[in-house]
Amino acid sequence: xxxxxxxxxxxxxxxxxxxxxxxxxxxxxxxxxxxxxxxxxxxxxxxxxxxxxxxxxxxxxxxxxxxxxxxxxxxxxxxxxxxxxxxxxxxxxxxxxxxxxxx
Numbered sequence: 001x002x003x004x005x006x007x008x009x010x011x012x013x014x015x016x017x018x019x020x021x022x023x024x025x026x027x028x029x030x031x032x033x034x035x036x037x038x039x040x041x042x043x044x045x046x047x048x049x050x051x052x053x054x055x056x057x058x059x060x061x062x063x064x065x066x067x068x069x070x071x072x073x074x075x076x077x078x079x080x081x082x083x084x085x086x087x088x089x090x091x092x093x094x095x096x097x098x099x100x101x102x103x
Contacts, residue, residue: 006032025068025088033066061094 011017026037042049070088
């Protein structure tokens with residue numbers, strides 16, 4: 001129940017739900033925690049940028065940072081994987097899986 005109350009308070013701070021819909025999660029995280037928030041934009045086909053961001057995600061995991069991600073408003077190609085367009089997601093854990101290692 002407390003999440004709903006905090007969301008309502010945050011919406012009131014920004015003059016209504018219509019003003020917070022579609023924003024970046026970093027805005028809410030900064031307002032609610034006071035901590036700095038950084039956004040990284042990465043194109044899926046930019047392998048070097050993906051590696052840099054993955055390194056930052058692993059560092060955030062090690063330091064116990066609050067992290068989230070989101071999808072852009074593009075085509076619906078990821079929908080069958082359960083990724084909805086223009087939506088934010090909480091990152092609960094970051095792990096690497098070695099697909100070449102067999103037990």
